[in-house]
Amino acid sequence: MLFANINEEDLCVLDEFEKKNTLYIEVKTKNRGCICKSCGTYHTDIKEYVLKKITHSIFHNKSCTILYHHRRFLCPGCGKTSMEDNPFCSERNHISDRTIDNILKFLKRYNNPFRAAAEYYDVAVSEVIALFDKYCQMKRLLLRKAICLDEVYFSRKRKKKYVLIILSFANGDILDVLKDRDKRTIASYLRSIDLNERNKVEYAVIDMNDSYREVLPRYLHNATIIADPFHVVSRVGKALDDVRKRVMRRYEGNKKSDGYYLLKYRDEIFFKEELSNEAVYNGHFKTHLSEFQLMRMIKALDKELEEAYDLYQAYLSYNHTDYEDINKALNDLESYIRDCKLSGIEEFIALASTLTFxxxxxxxxxxxxxxxxxTNGPLEGRNSMIKKILKIANGYSNFGRFRNRLMYSLNKNSRHSFEL
Ligand SMILES: [Zn+2]
Known part of the structure; x- marks a missing residue:
């Protein structure tokens, strides 16, 4: 159907022509008369027609403009004039309802920028944004049994560069986005939510950030607070990486040395969970070497580095253990913390305090x-989409709009509020 909100038999097409790849459709509607708003007289008297240009982007290969002869009635009873109902746009604007609906649907796809919507539907970018702001005000979603909290980079132009995302663990829906992750922001947000709803949260996964740990238990009384395993592993990895860099500095005087090569250019091997046995030609050593062999050479460089590597691997296998008994998990962690302290490696002694905390x-x-x-796994999948949303927009300066865009475009069931 070419037009929404209007029956074909009510429409008179006066002319149709193309000019500069734009299709113009000149129309008026059948005169069904009107009831005067002032005196209630039914009449069909016309004072004049006002020509309205309405953008009606329903074709993908060309623009379309409706030239609408908008009828103005003149009441014979009281002499007042009134415009007939405009069936093409519900608003006092020049974009048809069908176009608005198309634009909002187009923006539902997260990788469609506002700019592309403007080009595609032949309206100004500012108008696309105004439509989005008007019809895509996203309400927060209800808290769930298991929620994930994590920070997401927002803008470097802002004092607070990170925003806080609250996610449903079960389906990855974004429940809400908060402007930052200050204690005060989180506290006042949670306080605004009904106690019954808050009490339904049984698990809250967090990255290792102090503010959550302090605030969440005060408002989520039934929630077990969980440190996201990926974040913990990356903390342990950071300790190992710091040792690597420290040892590498000793070789900086001789950048052609084997030690410098191994520590500077083959650092990816450190973080692999499994090393390959397959020998691959190595340009530095001019021979075939497997990752296993390279790792053996790396370990031989420094005693502390070797131990740091083993400690990192030990944490990975701890993290992968399937514990039936949580007390056993606690005992193993405590014993791991002791190993870190006993290693005497400064980076791992610091790690031991973090893990204890x-x-x-x-x-x-x-x-x-x-x-x-x-875990915060559901966010990992969302992260690349969020980055893409920022990238295609060249960043957002308006936090509210960014929040709406994330919730509108990334939550499968979100809807805009425009009614066709
Ligand atoms: Zn009247």
Whole structure:
């Protein structure tokens, strides 16, 4: 159907022509008369026609403009004039309802920028944004049994560069986005939510950030706070990487040395969970070497580095353990923390304090919900989409709009509020 909100038999097409790849459709509607708003007289008297240009982008290969002869009635009873109902646009604007609906649907896809919508539907970017702001005000979603909290980079132009995303663990829906992750922001947000709803949260996964740990238990009384395992592993990885860099500095005087080559250019091997046995030609050593052999050479460089590597691997295998008994997970973590301290490696001694501080939350991460550990995994999948949304827009300066865009375009069931 070419037009929404109007029956074909009510429409008189006066002319149709193309000019500069734009299709013009000149129309008026059948005169069904009107009831005067002032005196209530029904009449069909016309004072004049006002020509309205309406953007009606329903074709993909060309623009379309409706030239609408908008009828103005003149009441014979009281002499007042009134415009007939405009069936093409519900608003006092020049974009047809069908176009608005198309634009909003187009923006539902996260990788469609406002600019593309403007080009595609032949309206100004500012108008696309105004439509989005008007019809895509997203309400927060209800808290769930298991929620994930994580920061997401927003803008470098802002004092607070990160925003806080609250996600449903079960389906990855964005429940809300907060402007920053200050204690005060999180507290006032949670306080605004009804206690019954808050009490339904049983698990809250967080990255290792102090503010959550302090605030969440005050408002989520039934929630077990869980340190996201990926974040913990990356903390341990950072300790190993710091040792690597420290040892590497010793070789900086001789950039052609084997030690410098291994530590500077083959650092990816450190973080692999499994090393390959397959020998590949190595340009530096001019021979075939496997990752295993390279790792052996790396370990031979420095005693502390070797131990740091083994400690990192030990944490990976701890993290992969399937614990039936949470007390066992606690004992193993405590013994791991002792190993870190005993290593005497400064980076791992510092790590031991971090792990001690987060002990309860780390151990809780071995709890299972419907057979799975609760992690911030659902956000990992969202992160690349969020980055893309920022990139295609060249960043956002308006936080509210960014929040609406994320919730509108990334949540499968979100709807705009424009009614066709
Ligand atoms: Zn009247």
């Amino acid at each position: 987060w002990k309860t939350e780390i151990v809780s991460s071995f709890c299972k919900v419907n057979g799975d550990r609760v």
